[in-house]
Structure formats: structure tokens, C-alpha cells
Amino acid sequence: MKQTANNFSATRIQLEGVRKQAIEMGRRRLLVTGVFIMAAFMAISLRLVDLMVVDSNELARIDRGFKAIQAPVSRASIVDRNGVIIAISLPTASLYSDPALIQDPHEAARRLAQILPELDRQEIYRKITLDKRFVWLKRNLSPDQHYRINALGEPGFGFKHEERRVYPQGPLMAHVIGLTDTDGKGTAGVEKYFNSILDENVASLRLSLDVRVQSLVRQALIDTMTEFKAIGAAAVVMDVSTGEVLSLVSLPDFDPNTPGLASPDAIFNRVTKGVYEMGSTFKLFTAAMALDTGAVQLDDGYDASEPIQVARYTISDYHGKNRWLSIPEILVYSSNIGSAKMALDVGGERQQSYLNDFGLMDPAEIELPEIGKPLLPRPWREISTMTVSFGHGIAVSPLQLTNGVAALVNGGMFHPPTILRQVTGATVPGVRVIDQATSNSMRGLMRLVVEYGTGKNAETAGYMVGGKTGTSDKLVNGAYSNDKRIASFVAAFPMDKPRYVVFVLVDEPVGIKRTFNYATGGWVAAPTAQKIIASMGPLLGITPRVVVASNENKKPTRKTFMRDLERALEVR
Amino acid sequence: MTTIARTDTSLVGHWWWTVDRWLMVMIGLLIFVGGVMTLSASPAVAERIGFDTYHFVIRQLVFLPAGIMLMLGVSLLSPRSVCYLALLVMGGAIVLMVATLVIGMDVKGATRWIRFGSFALQPSEFVKPGFAVIAAWLFSRRRLDDRFPGYLLATGLFMLIAALLVLQPDIGMALVVSAVWAVQFFLAGLPMVLVFGLGFVFLGGSVSAYFMFDHVQVRIDRFFDPSLSEGYQVKRALEALQNGGLFGRGPGEGSVKEVLPDAHADFIFAVAAEEFGLIVCLALVLLFACIVLRGLSRAYRGGDLFVLVAVAGLMVQFALQAIINMASTLNMMPPKGMTLPFISYGGSSTIAIALGMGMVLALTRALPVDGNLGTPLGRRPL
Numbered sequence: 036m037k038q039t040a041n042n043f044s045a046t047r048i049q050l051e052g053v054r055k056q057a058i059e060m061g062r063r064r065l066l067v068t069g070v071f072i073m074a075a076f077m078a079i080s081l082r083l084v085d086l087m088v089v090d091s092n093e094l095a096r097i098d099r100g101f102k103a104i105q106a107p108v109s110r111a112s113i114v115d116r117n118g119v120i121i122a123i124s125l126p127t128a129s130l131y132s133d134p135a136l137i138q139d140p141h142e143a144a145r146r147l148a149q150i151l152p153e154l155d156r157q158e159i160y161r162k163i164t165l166d167k168r169f170v171w172l173k174r175n176l177s178p179d180q181h182y183r184i185n186a187l188g189e190p191g192f193g194f195k196h197e198e199r200r201v202y203p204q205g206p207l208m209a210h211v212i213g214l215t216d217t218d219g220k221g222t223a224g225v226e227k228y229f230n231s232i233l234d235e236n237v238a239s240l241r242l243s244l245d246v247r248v249q250s251l252v253r254q255a256l257i258d259t260m261t262e263f264k265a266i267g268a269a270a271v272v273m274d275v276s277t278g279e280v281l282s283l284v285s286l287p288d289f290d291p292n293t294p295g296l297a298s299p300d301a302i303f304n305r306v307t308k309g310v311y312e313m314g315s316t317f318k319l320f321t322a323a324m325a326l327d328t329g330a331v332q333l334d335d336g337y338d339a340s341e342p343i344q345v346a347r348y349t350i351s352d353y354h355g356k357n358r359w360l361s362i363p364e365i366l367v368y369s370s371n372i373g374s375a376k377m378a379l380d381v382g383g384e385r386q387q388s389y390l391n392d393f394g395l396m397d398p399a400e401i402e403l404p405e406i407g408k409p410l411l412p413r414p415w416r417e418i419s420t421m422t423v424s425f426g427h428g429i430a431v432s433p434l435q436l437t438n439g440v441a442a443l444v445n446g447g448m449f450h451p452p453t454i455l456r457q458v459t460g461a462t463v464p465g466v467r468v469i470d471q472a473t474s475n476s477m478r479g480l481m482r483l484v485v486e487y488g489t490g491k492n493a494e495t496a497g498y499m500v501g502g503k504t505g506t507s508d509k510l511v512n513g514a515y516s517n518d519k520r521i522a523s524f525v526a527a528f529p530m531d532k533p534r535y536v537v538f539v540l541v542d543e544p545v546g547i548k549r550t551f552n553y554a555t556g557g558w559v560a561a562p563t564a565q566k567i568i569a570s571m572g573p574l575l576g577i578t579p580r581v582v583v584a585s586n587e588n589k590k591p592t593r594k595t596f597m598r599d600l601e602r603a604l605e606v607r
Numbered sequence: 608m609t610t611i612a613r614t615d616t617s618l619v620g621h622w623w624w625t626v627d628r629w630l631m632v633m634i635g636l637l638i639f640v641g642g643v644m645t646l647s648a649s650p651a652v653a654e655r656i657g658f659d660t661y662h663f664v665i666r667q668l669v670f671l672p673a674g675i676m677l678m679l680g681v682s683l684l685s686p687r688s689v690c691y692l693a694l695l696v697m698g699g700a701i702v703l704m705v706a707t708l709v710i711g712m713d714v715k716g717a718t719r720w721i722r723f724g725s726f727a728l729q730p731s732e733f734v735k736p737g738f739a740v741i742a743a744w745l746f747s748r749r750r751l752d753d754r755f756p757g758y759l760l761a762t763g764l765f766m767l768i769a770a771l772l773v774l775q776p777d778i779g780m781a782l783v784v785s786a787v788w789a790v791q792f793f794l795a796g797l798p799m800v801l802v803f804g805l806g807f808v809f810l811g812g813s814v815s816a817y818f819m820f821d822h823v824q825v826r827i828d829r830f831f832d833p834s835l836s837e838g839y840q841v842k843r844a845l846e847a848l849q850n851g852g853l854f855g856r857g858p859g860e861g862s863v864k865e866v867l868p869d870a871h872a873d874f875i876f877a878v879a880a881e882e883f884g885l886i887v888c889l890a891l892v893l894l895f896a897c898i899v900l901r902g903l904s905r906a907y908r909g910g911d912l913f914v915l916v917a918v919a920g921l922m923v924q925f926a927l928q929a930i931i932n933m934a935s936t937l938n939m940m941p942p943k944g945m946t947l948p949f950i951s952y953g954g955s956s957t958i959a960i961a962l963g964m965g966m967v968l969a970l971t972r973a974l975p976v977d978g979n980l981g982t983p984l985g986r987r988p989l
Contacts, residue, residue: 050751054912059749061794062907066918068790070904077931081939083925086848086884188655188868190840469904540854 040150058199086268110198110219110500111232112239113212115246116248116281116456120239121208122226122291124198124219128181128300129174132163140164147172147192150183163191168412174217175199200226202291207249207287209283211242211403211454214297223302227404234334248272248571252282255566256539260286263544263559269305269433270563271538272571275441275527277482278450278461280401280434281535283307308405311540314507314558315369315489316440316525321378322366322480324389327473330380336361339372345418350375353506366480367488369504371425378424380419392468393439394449395431407432426505433523433545437538440525444481444501444533447474482530493526495568497579501533502526502564504556509543519543524560528568529580535571539563622683625972627905631815631897632963634678634949639669639958640891641949643858648878649871649952651864663871668953674961681965685916685966689969690744697737703730704771715808719775729955731780734768735924736963739787746795750912761788770797783927791920795912797834844877845866855884862985871952873944876936890934891950899926903969914970921963927959 072390112150115124137143140163148156151173162170175197176184184192200215203207213224221227229240252270260268274281285305289297303309325331339360342351354368365373390396397404410430412419434452442449448465457463469477480502484490489504505523508515523540526531539560546552550559572579620629649663684692707721707730708914720727749757764790772781793802845864850856861881864870870878879887899922906918928948946956 052752056911056913057747057796057912060796064794065903065907065915065919068794068923069900072899072903072923072930073927075934076892076899078939079930079933079937080892082934082939083848083880084883085894086845087851087880087888088853186655188652188866190868218896221978246814269724342709496981 043287045366047600049254056090059509064534065372066217105381107468110200110234112294113225113233113243114239114241114531115208115249115277116242117245118241119204120202121204121242122202122212122248125201127175127197127199128194128199129185130172130176130181131193131195132172133168133191133193134163134165134170135168135191137163142186143189146187146189147184150180152188164489167398167525169578195382204392205292206288206290207210207246207253208244209291209301210285210306210405211244211283212291213404214291214294214302223404224304224551226291230400242454243274243277243281243456244283244454245281247574248554249282249284250576251570252567253284253286253288256284256286257571258566259539259541259544259559259563263547263554265544265559267300267305267542269309269538269540269542270567271306271433271437271536272567273437273441273452273538275445275536276450277457278438278441278452278465279457280452280454283434283454284424285309289422304403304405305345305540305542306398306433307401307403308432310409311408311521311523311542312430312507312510313436313523314521315371315428316436316505316523317424317502318366318369318374319440319481320390320393320395321374321381321386321468323425323473323477323538324381325389326362326476327383327389327469328385331362331377333362333476335538337365337370337373337376339365339370339376343371343372343375343421345421348418350421357489362367363480363483366503367484369489371557374424375421378420383415383417383420386416386423389468390423390429392466393442394448394451395429395435399434399438399452401434402454409435418593426507431536433540436525437536438529439504440538441536442468443474443475443477443597444527444530444536446471448527478527478530478533481527485526489555490524490526490561492557493565493568495528495565495572498568498577499529499580500526500565500568501528501530502561504553504561506557520554522554522556524564525558526564526568529577531580534577535575537564537567537571539567571579613770618683622972626682626968627901627971630898630901630905630964630968630971631664633894633901634788637898637949638675639892641951642668642671643779644875644879644950645871645952647859647861647862647882648875652868653873654804655865660941666954667952668805668959670957671949674949674957677958678961678968681962681970684965686970687967689740689917692735693740693966695737696733696871697741700730700734700737701768701771702773703728703780704734706730706766706772707861708771719777724956729953731772731775731777732955733962734958735780735787736914736921736959736966738764738784739791739920739924739963740917740966742788742791743795743913743920744765746791747911747913747916748872750795758792761792779931779945782943783931783945787920787924790923791916794916807986839958840867840869840874841935841938841942844874845938847881848937851880851882851884851888853885855880855882855887872946873932873942873951874936876933876947879950880936895929895948902967902971909971918970921967923941925960925963 038077052463057161057311087144110124112124114120128601140160143163144156144160147159148154148441154173159172162172181194185194198219200219202310211224213226213551214222215226221230221233225240225242226233233240252272256270258267260330267285269539270282270284271280273280285303287301289301326333331403336359339352340357342349350371352368352372356364356368356370360368360373362368364370387396395409396411398408409432412423412428416431447467447469450463450465478501482499484504485502486494490502493500493502503525505525507521508517509519509521510516511519521540521542522544523538526537528535528537541563544554546554546558646664646666649667649719650660653662654660661841661847665829681692701767703721707719719729719731730890742764744755745764747760749755765784769781773782781980789805807939843863843866847861850862851891859882861878863881864878867874879891902918902922906915906922909915925948928945930952931943931945935945946953949957
């Protein structure tokens with residue numbers, strides 16, 4: 036019994052020893068376990084601090100795979116000369132899919148089609164089951180669409196933050212601004228010409244154009260085009276002392292916000308890319324070079340009683356007077372014969388040199404990619420000298436013509452054209468092309484054309500408008516057409532100290548009853564120029580001149596021409 | 608609060624003076640945080656997948672009180688009853704896990720669920736606390752009695768459960784169960800030679816898995832170079848963390864819950880970070896750490912090996928779930944489907960964790976002071 040008890044006791048003591056040893060080891064090892072767990076919690080805490088407060092590169096590391104689809108840098112805005120926004124980039128989200136992450140393509144397509152009804156459900160399904168890791172579904176979502184698609188929580192849909200180019204002025208600035216493609220890259224106009232600069236610069240690009248002037252020019256031009264059922268029209272307004280373009284309108288036009296809807300004809304820039312035989316407006320250049328070289332004086336003249344026969348050509352007058360005409364009369368009555376004789380006195384060499392100085396022989400150098408190359412007579416024969424003198428056999432762009440006329444009236448300096456706003460008061464580089472005296476004479480001559488001649492319809496009370504009409508038959512299949520013409524008018528004002536040149540060109544106008552079926556520059560383009568000047572004069576703060584005397588119903592003579600001319604130049 | 612006299616020997620009175628009230632308070636706090644987070648994160652998810660706005664909120668507000676009741680109820684049990692309960696729960700869970708392989712629902716490529724009416728049960732959640740207690744009993748019994756094949760039985764049980772989990776497949780859960788088994792084995796006196804041996808086996812196994820299995824290789828590569836991955840949720844989660852900053856954007860002001868499919872479950876920590884900021888997140892980590900420390904220290908102070916191993920197993924399971932969940936969200940490890948205890952939405956997870964914590968409370972009750980071997984188990988060995 037005692038033995039058993041002792042045995043039992045010994046077993047028990049032994050058991051107690053094992054138990055004690057086991058628990059001690061368990062405790063030691065529990066400490067180790069606890070240290071490991073606490074270290075893990077500590078690591079999580081440090082990681083939290085690192086991620087949430089310390090600027091960590093973790094996201095950048097994660098984002099590396101998404102780099103290829105990251106948003107572009109912000110593209111600069113384009114504003115008009117007064118800071119009005121013409122083009123601006125707004126942030127938008129574009130939807131793409133990573134088909135590998137789509138969990139239920141049927142369901143995903145169904146839900147997405149509900150939010151984007153313009154997308155076809157089958158087409159979505161096809162795209163999100165492609166064996167690719169990236170496929171565009173829809174560019175430039177509206178904020179609401181973005182929110183709703185995001186709320187689907189579909190991991191296979193992702194957003195790329197992009198910019199959408201918005202043109203708040205709609206079609207108003209279409210041809211200046213040009214176009215951008217879906218990737219925000221400029222494909223026409225200023226957007227193309229300044230593509231890289233717009234992408235790099237943060238500051239906005241300030242143009243010389245004035246949306247107010249542009250708007251009234253465009254409206255006047257649309258009215259004219261509609262009234263005369265023309266197929267197109269173009270207009271330019273230029274500051275004569277800087278070469279800045281205030282307005283550039285080409286019709287038909289387009290809305291750069293929806294480039295897909297624009298026809299090639301609408302995208303074509305008639306002002307800079309289109310070249311036209313300008314007709315009689317070229318007589319201004321002929322008169323200027325004749326006066327500047329001293330080939331003629333203002334009171335000289337030519338016999339215009341007989342048409343000129345050269346080889347198989349006959350040069351005759353449209354408004355024929357069949358008598359001797361003074362230099363002012365040649366312009367006022369737009370005599371081809373007189374112009375041709377003047378040009379012959381200047382000579383072909385000097386004629387080409389002057390035309391070159393006026394910027395008419397080479398493509399215009401302006402900050403736009405769409406530039407038309409002038410068409411010149413090759414070779415430049417005597418007949419060329421004669422026809423070019425009245426604007427035939429040579430085709431230039433409306434911009435070139437406007438720029439050349441600006442040099443005639445601004446005192447004789449040629450300033451390269453620009454669509455960028457120049458610093459106010461700074462001297463703009465220029466080249467003297469004619470004398471100040473010649474320029475003064477040209478001012479008077481252009482004023483006379485409006486006071487007495489073919490440009491009467493451009494007369495605007497108080498603004499001393501001067502100008503010259505132009506009408507030319509269009510070349511159709513190599514022959515001059517009888518009924519398709521270009522009607523144009525180039526105006527400058529006020530003629531005592533010209534500030535702006537306004538050029539209006541109408542493509543294939545059809546005569547109407549009001550114009551006695553005439554569709555000439557004087558009947559079609561001159562009234563349009565008048566409308567433009569009458570609205571933009573007050574807008575730009577040009578004080579109307581006191582109207583000295585009315586020439587209504589006065590029979591002009593050579594004497595009254597000269598008197599009126601001198602008076603016009605003296606009035607300040 | 609009602610005062611209970613020290614001399615009250617009723618069941619509740621005895622419980623009140625013996626239970627670890629600090630641990631209860633901390634778990635209560637965690638459950639409160641879980642309720643707040645469910646309110647914040649789940650409506651966005653519910654609306655997105657077409658449920659009623661408060662679908663998850665209402666359900667979780669049933670699960671959480673149910674969990675509290677279960678925890679308190681289990682904490683009343685004696686260690687012996689805890690063992691029986693664990694055996695019952697584990698046995699049931701194993702049977703259901705086998706059943707899931709046959710009749711389970713397939714969710715996101717894995718069969719982990721069994722549907723009962725409108726409620727889907729995830730049996731693998733319940734197998735964990737059951738296994739921790741049963742394995743602890745097997746290990747500690749073997750430690751005190753060489754003739755008992757406890758090591759063998761525990762390891763066999765572990766391998767059965769691990770195999771079932773791998774078949775589902777639920778690698779994350781298998782990892783947790785493996786860790787519980789390894790830690791318990793370690794605590795129950797695994798010879799140091801074998802500790803290092805196991806370490807080498809684990810290391811060697813990982814390296815050979817990397818070279819042998821393509822999908823393992825891909826996953827590891829993606830973790831080290833996330834640009835290779837489709838780490839959609841991780842990327843969004845990291846953005847949320849950066850949005851949160853020190854003080855967060857404010858309750859309900861987060862945006863990550865709108866885009867994360869698992870915002871209410873596996874990625875709820877990201878929602879918390881975005882809305883409540885770093886300080887609250889650190890407090891939450893601290894709360895988890897304190898609960899684990901408290902449980903481990905109670906196990907340390909007690910004089911019973913079974914209690915030590917069982918509580919350590921349950922606490923390691925609890926800690927590991929929290930660590931794996933948070934580390935996944937923080938991109939410290941490849942993402943694993945793992946809930947954040949009491950914080951993530953989920954009925955099975957919440958109830959199973961509550962069960963585990965109830966067992967901890969029950970086992971750490973009435974622990975004698977150091978050296979006194981008169982534990983309930985000591986008096987009435989199993």
C-alpha cells in the first residue's frame with residue numbers, strides 16, 4: 036500500500052516536473068511569438084505613416100505600367116487681342132477597357148450601353164472580349180457619364196484623364212484656329228502652326244484678331260453670300276501700321292468643335308490658301324508704281340479711246356469713256372487701257388520688282404500652315420505686264436492683296452502680315468516700298484474712287500472711305516467664264532490717316548434685281564465693305580470726320596477731282 | 608452598471624469576477640468601430656451591385672450583436688465545455704467543407720460557400736477556432752504524456768483541413784491554419800532541430816514553388832514589380848491612403864468605396880484610411896495589437912499548457928488575419944482574400960471570430976496565479 040502510494044507520488048512528482056518544464060518552455064516560446072506578432076504590427080504602422088503622410092513613390096511605382104496612357108500636359112489657351120477665349124482645353128475622362136479584368140462581359144456591356152446609348156452593345160461586348168490589355172471605348176465622357184460608369188465598379192473599365200479642346204466661339208474663328216485631332220494635336224490653323232508651343236507653354240497665345248470685328252465681318256459676309264447666292268466669300272481686316280490681322284473670314288466655314296461634320300470646301304481657307312485673279316484692284320499697284328517711279332504725274336493721262344490690240348488679245352474698257360483719261364480718271368472709271376499703258380511706261384522689270392515689294396510674288400508669310408502660292412505669268416512677257424496691270428494673268432490670295440494695299444496707304448511701309456497681337460506702341464519692322472508722297476497720292480486716288488467712281492456703294496458718312504473695286508471672270512476649264520466671276524472690293528479708312536484695310540471677296544455672286552443683275556465688285560462687295568466699316572468704325576473708337584461737302588449729283592471734271600483730292604488730304 | 612458582489616457564486620457572478628474585462632472592453636470597442644465602418648463603406652457597394660442601400664448595414668447590424676451574444680455565451684463555458692464545443696464546431700465545419708466541394712456556390716472562381724436560404728455560410732471560417740482549440744489539446748496532452756500520439760493526430764488533422772482549403776481553393780485561409788499549427792507545435796515543445804528543419808522546409812518549399820509553379824512565379828513577380836499586375840484594387844487602395852493623409856477626408860467623404868468591389872470586405876481598411884486618416888488607422892492597429900498582447904499575456908500568466916497553446920493559437924489566428932488583411936491593402940504582400948476581424952462585412956467571418964474570442968475569454972477566465980497548478984483542467988484532467 037505504502038509502496039503504491041510512493042509510486043503514485045513519484046509519478047505525480049515526475050508529472051509535475053514535466054508540466055512545469057513544459058509550461059516554462061511554452062512561456063519562453065510564447066514571448067518569441069509575441070515579439071514576432073508585435074513586429075508585424077509595428078511594420079504595418081510604419082508602412083501606414085510612410086504611405087499616408089510621407090511622400091512615397093509607391094503610386095509612381097504602381098503607375099509605371101500605366102505610363103503609356105497618362106494624360107498629356109495641359110495645352111495652352113488661345114485668346115483674341117482683348118483676351119476673349121477662342122480655344123481652351125478642359126479636363127475630361129476617356130473610357131478604356133482592360134478586357135483581361137472584365138469579370139462578366141455580358142453584364143458589363145449591358146450596363147455600359149445603358150449609360151452610353153450611342154454605343155452599340157454588341158460592339159462593346161466585342162471590344163471587351165478582345166485578347167488585348169487596352170482598348171478605347173469612348174473618348175471625352177461628360178462628367179455625369181464618368182461618374183455613372185465609375186459607379187459600376189467594373190475593374191475592367193478604366194479612365195484616362197485627357198483634355199478636350201473646346202472652342203467657345205464656335206465657327207467664328209474656324210479658319211484661324213484650325214483643328215485638333217482626338218489626341219489634342221493641331222491639324223490645321225493656329226493649332227497646327229503653334230502645336231508644340233501650345234503644348235509647352237502655360238501662358239495663353241494672344242492673337243491679333245478681335246472677336247467683335249470678326250463677328251460683324253462674318254455676319255456681313257454671310258448676308259452678302261446669301262443675297263447673291265455666292266458659293267463662297269472671304270474677308271480680311273488688317274491694321275495698316277502693324278500688319279496685324281483683326282479679322283479673317285472664309286465662307287463657308289465649320290465648327291471646330293465638331294470637325295467630323297466639316298466638308299473639305301468648308302475647311303479650305305479662302306483668305307490665305309485660295310488664290311484668285313483679283314482684277315481691277317490691281318490697278319492701285321499699277322498707279323502706285325507709275326507715280327513712285329515718276330513715269331507719270333497725277334495730272335498726266337492716257338488716251339483710252341481705242342482698245343489695245345496685242346497679238347490675239349484685245350484690251351478694252353468695261354466702263355469705256357472712249358477718250359483721254361487722267362490718272363485719277365483711270366482709277367475712278369477703272370480703265371484697263373489706261374492701266375496697261377501706265378504699266379508699259381513703268382516696264383516689266385520694275386513692275387515685277389514693285390509687285391515683289393508689295394508681297395504679291397511669293398507666298399504670304401503668316402503664322403498659318405495653309406498658305407497659297409501665287410500664280411504668276413511665266414514667262415513675263417509684255418502682254419503679261421499689260422494684263423497684270425489690271426489684275427489678270429496673276430492670282431494672289433486675299434491676304435496678299437490686303438497686305439499690299441496696306442503698304443500703299445500707310446505711308447509706304449510694307450509690314451509682314453501677322454495674326455499675333457503686337458505690343459502696343461512698339462515699332463513693327465517694315466520695309467519702305469514707296470515714298471510717303473506716293474502713298475499720299477494713293478490715299479487721294481482711292482478716296483476719289485469711292486466719292487465719284489465704281490466704289491460709291493462703299494461710302495460711309497464720316498469715315499472717309501477710299502477703295503477700289505475688282506471684278507474678274509473665273510477660269511473654268513482653261514477658258515474665262517461669262518457668268519462666273521469674282522467680285523471684290525478693297526477699302527481703307529479713314530483716308531486722311533488710314534488705319535485699317537478691309538478686303539471683301541465674293542466667289543460667283545449672281546446678280547439680283549436690286550443691282551440691276553450686276554454682280555460686280557461695286558455692286559456686291561463694296562456695300563459689304565460699307566456695312567463692315569460702318570459697324571467697326573465706332574467699335575474701334577475712330578472719330579467720324581466732319582462731312583465737308585456732298586458730291587451728290589455733281590458732274591466730276593478733271594479740275595474738281597484735283598480740288599477734292601487736295602481737300603480730302605488737308606482735312607484732319 | 609449593476610454591482611455584483613464578490614461572494615456571488617452564481618454563474619453570472621462568478622463569470623463577472625473571473626472574466627478578462629479589459630479584453631472584453633477592447634473587443635467591444637473593435638466591434639463598435641466595425642459597425643461604424645460598415646455604415647460608411649457598404650452603402651456605396653450595395654448601391655453599385657443593385658442591392659438596397661442598407662442591405663449590408665442591416666445584415667451586419669444583425670451579425671455584430673449576434674456575435675456579441677455568442678461571445679458572451681461561450682465565455683461562460685468551462686475549458687472542458689470549450690473543448691467539446693470546439694470539437695463540435697470543427698467536425699461540423701469539416702463536413703460542410705467537404706460538402707462545399709460538391710454543392711458549394713462558385714464565387715469569383717472559388718467554392719467556399721454553402722447557401723442556406725438568403726444566407727451564405729463559409730464553413731472554413733468556423734474550422735479555424737475549432738482547430739486551434741482541438742490542436743492545442745492534442746499538443747498539450749502529448750507534451751505531458753509521451754504515449755499519447757498528439758503530435759501525429761494534430762498534424763494529421765492539420766493536413767486534412769489544409770488539403771480541403773487548398774481544394775476550394777483558399778490559399779490565404781490555408782496559410783493561417785498552417786501558421787496556427789506551426790506556432791502551436793512550437794509552443795508545445797517542438798525540438799529546436801525540428802523548428803529549424805521546418806523553417807528550412809518552408810523556405811525550400813517556397814523557393815521551389817516559385818520555380819515549379821508558373822502562377823506562383825507570376826504572382827510573386829507582380830508583387831515586386833506591380834506594373835506587371837492588374838493590381839486594380841491595390842492601386843485604388845493606395846490612392847485612397849494618399850487621399851486620407853493625417854486626418855482623413857471625413858466620415859462618408861471617401862471616394863475609394865465607389866470603385867473598389869470589395870470596399871466593404873477585404874479592402875475596408877483603405878476606406879477607413881481615406882475617411883478617418885492616419886491617426887485613426889494607427890489607433891486601430893494599436894487596438895488589434897493590444898487585444899493580441901492582452902490575450903497572450905493572460906495565456907502567459909496562466910499555469911496551464913493547454914490554455915497557453917489554445918489561447919496563443921486563437922490569438923495568432925486573429926492577429927494573422929488582421930496582419931494579412933492590412934498588409935495586402937498596404938501592398939506589403941500579394942493580396943489574399945482575408946477579412947479584417949470585426950471590421951469587414953461578412954456573417955461567417957464575424958460570427959466565427961466572435962466564437963474564437965468567446966473561447967479566449969472562457970479559457971483565460973479564473974486563471975490561478977503562477978505556480979498554482981490547480982486549474983480546472985488540473986483538477987479534472989480531460
